[in-house]
Amino acid sequence: MSTVVKIENLVKRYGDLVAIDHLNLEIQEGEVFGLLGPNGSGKSTTIHCLLALLQYNKGNISVFGQEIRPDSYDLKRDIGVIMQNVAVFEKLTVEENIDYFCGLYIKNKKKRKKLVDEAIEFVELNEFRKYYPKKLSGGLLRRLNIACGIAHKPKLIILDEPTVAVDPQSRNKILEGIKKLNEEGATIIYTSHYMEEIEQICTRIAIIDKGKVIALGTKEECKAMIKTGETITVDVPGLNGEQLKSIEGLPHFYKMEYENSILKVRFEKGKHNLIRLLDYLKEQDIDFGRVYSEVPSLNDVFLEITGKELRD
Amino acid sequence: MPVFKVFFKIMGRYKVLVIMYVCIFMGISITIGSINGKEKEEKYETTRVKVSVIDRDGSELSKGLKDYIKEYNNLIPLKDEENEINDALYWRNSQYIIIVPKNFEEDVKAGKSVNLITRKIDYADTTRFVDEELNQFISLLDYYLISGYSISDGIKKVRDNLKNKVQVSLVKGDKKLYMDSTGYYFQYAPYVMISVCITIITMIMIFLYEDDIKKRCVCSSMSLKQQNKELALASVLFTLMIFVVVVIGGIVMSKGSLLKSESLIFYMVNSFAFSMISMSVAFVFGVFLNSGDSVGGVCNVVGLGFCFLGGVFVPLEILPKGVLNAAHFVPSYWYVKANEITAYMDSANSEFIKEFCTYVGIEMLFAAAFLAIGLLCSKKRVIFG
Numbered sequence: 003m004s005t006v007v008k009i010e011n012l013v014k015r016y017g018d019l020v021a022i023d024h025l026n027l028e029i030q031e032g033e034v035f036g037l038l039g040p041n042g043s044g045k046s047t048t049i050h051c052l053l054a055l056l057q058y059n060k061g062n063i064s065v066f067g068q069e070i071r072p073d074s075y076d077l078k079r080d081i082g083v084i085m086q087n088v089a090v091f092e093k094l095t096v097e098e099n100i101d102y103f104c105g106l107y108i109k110n111k112k113k114r115k116k117l118v119d120e121a122i123e124f125v126e127l128n129e130f131r132k133y134y135p136k137k138l139s140g141g142l143l144r145r146l147n148i149a150c151g152i153a154h155k156p157k158l159i160i161l162d163e164p165t166v167a168v169d170p171q172s173r174n175k176i177l178e179g180i181k182k183l184n185e186e187g188a189t190i191i192y193t194s195h196y197m198e199e200i201e202q203i204c205t206r207i208a209i210i211d212k213g214k215v216i217a218l219g220t221k222e223e224c225k226a227m228i229k230t231g232e233t234i235t236v237d238v239p240g241l242n243g244e245q246l247k248s249i250e251g252l253p254h255f256y257k258m259e260y261e262n263s264i265l266k267v268r269f270e271k272g273k274h275n276l277i278r279l280l281d282y283l284k285e286q287d288i289d290f291g292r293v294y295s296e297v298p299s300l301n302d303v304f305l306e307i308t309g310k311e312l313r314d
Numbered sequence: 315m316p317v318f319k320v321f322f323k324i325m326g327r328y329k330v331l332v333i334m335y336v337c338i339f340m341g342i343s344i345t346i347g348s349i350n351g352k353e354k355e356e357k358y359e360t361t362r363v364k365v366s367v368i369d370r371d372g373s374e375l376s377k378g379l380k381d382y383i384k385e386y387n388n389l390i391p392l393k394d395e396e397n398e399i400n401d402a403l404y405w406r407n408s409q410y411i412i413i414v415p416k417n418f419e420e421d422v423k424a425g426k427s428v429n430l431i432t433r434k435i436d437y438a439d440t441t442r443f444v445d446e447e448l449n450q451f452i453s454l455l456d457y458y459l460i461s462g463y464s465i466s467d468g469i470k471k472v473r474d475n476l477k478n479k480v481q482v483s484l485v486k487g488d489k490k491l492y493m494d495s496t497g498y499y500f501q502y503a504p505y506v507m508i509s510v511c512i513t514i515i516t517m518i519m520i521f522l523y524e525d526d527i528k529k530r531c532v533c534s535s536m537s538l539k540q541q542n543k544e545l546a547l548a549s550v551l552f553t554l555m556i557f558v559v560v561v562i563g564g565i566v567m568s569k570g571s572l573l574k575s576e577s578l579i580f581y582m583v584n585s586f587a588f589s590m591i592s593m594s595v596a597f598v599f600g601v602f603l604n605s606g607d608s609v610g611g612v613c614n615v616v617g618l619g620f621c622f623l624g625g626v627f628v629p630l631e632i633l634p635k636g637v638l639n640a641a642h643f644v645p646s647y648w649y650v651k652a653n654e655i656t657a658y659m660d661s662a663n664s665e666f667i668k669e670f671c672t673y674v675g676i677e678m679l680f681a682a683a684f685l686a687i688g689l690l691c692s693k694k695r696v697i698f699g
Binding site for chain 2: 078103
């Protein structure tokens, strides 16, 4: 596998604000690489620098082994971009929009026609070919937006939060489409603040906060970086201080929250944590309601490293 | 050429609006041109005024005066009653009423100062001729009576003298004395050109320069230079189409006579220069405006502003001095100047060509200045962050 994107020591400042702080990334061919971080963490700025839309203060960015600059048109031929906002012409039909954006890469009319048809097929907009964008639903619009970015069959596809404000059904279709593009050979860079999406489709993840990579690897590798192994939530009213202290004494105990009768206990990696906690509650004759256990999520990774939730 | 094609595809979506604009503005131009430009006669002709004479004297002199007046005017009979006199003037049955007082002849013979009573429509220019006729008759008769002529001989001599006419011929220079309907048509053409250009070019540029679409285009493998070239080419072609429509409208307006006229080339050059200004102005607004909703307002403000300030709708002669000074900074002022000298031109002598080229040159400088501003700002706008 060869390196498709290499970002070294990238620094981007907006006046005194450091948006990207010595960021390093290496993305391999065939990966679905996820950039996860809260709003304002620097994901989009990184993408803009990668696309040479922004001038950066320091660092190097290379794509397919070559430094990318605003006039790197040969490199740009192999890159497809799908931005956060839907970028299509309202006065052109679905087919005309895809044809226009594909035309910015492919001059041959016959070849372009074939690619446009394939893109329409891919995003399942066949029956909406002659529709104007304002007649399409939010989900269909997003699919059109994707079709405009991938029609020229790029080797590297960059998707910047493509599922913002999309209904669950359309979101699933979009995610399935991205997986399919990857299966067809494209390398994907996917930015989102939805950790579920990242977990669902990405083979490797970089979690970004304040312009820095705070965790990098597969989702398992990222989760292995933190202490939390399991979070158990119990609906239990009226626990007193002594009882809470006893729970803290359970084996593998890591952290605990108790608010509005909801007890949330984080355990380090280890077995039988749930049984031990429930046994204790039964021993103390404490009534409890709903109980559930969760394995660590990327949110837990982010929470443990930064002390704040991903969606803060 | 995707950008070039998309320009005309989007324009196609506005074709009804474009056709409507062109038809309405052409209709207005042609109508106003037809009304204002009706060819005026280049010769003078005496007019006959409706005159009534109320003779209270009944003398030989008063009858002679009546016959003299009748010779040059239409004599309308009228009763010697105040109401009748007022009605005749009010209903324009008579434009001028002469009342010859009693003892008129006696007083003239005695050399007394005689005042004929006259009633007339105050603001009618034609009544001045009757004033003149009366003065001439009385003064000349006075001379003859002093010289010893009798009343009847005096009247005969005066009438013989006043029959002599002077042959008037107008000195014809290299300028026409009026602006014809074609001249008026081209005078109003800037409004058509600037309105249509702003509506279409600005609107399409707003679509193309919309931030997200621009980002997508900048990320593509087609250089920004090439995209701008295609946009410029499409804009120029569209502007030329409007220019051609305007010229064809002018030819239709002149019923084809413009084709044989020396003025055609000058009208064409002047219109071409202004069409370039219209395109550049549309380009500047295309770069600055973010929303298509504002295009209509800008089109009205700029279109009407240029036309009123530049003397398109209001003749330059009646503009106040301050406005006229400000008008020098409005390109339509120079268009109107060039159009006026073309409309009044009979033959294109070197003096005319020099003056015409100066005005058109200034127009082209305006076009270049607007284009430069647009290009400078468009460059800034595509550099994100």
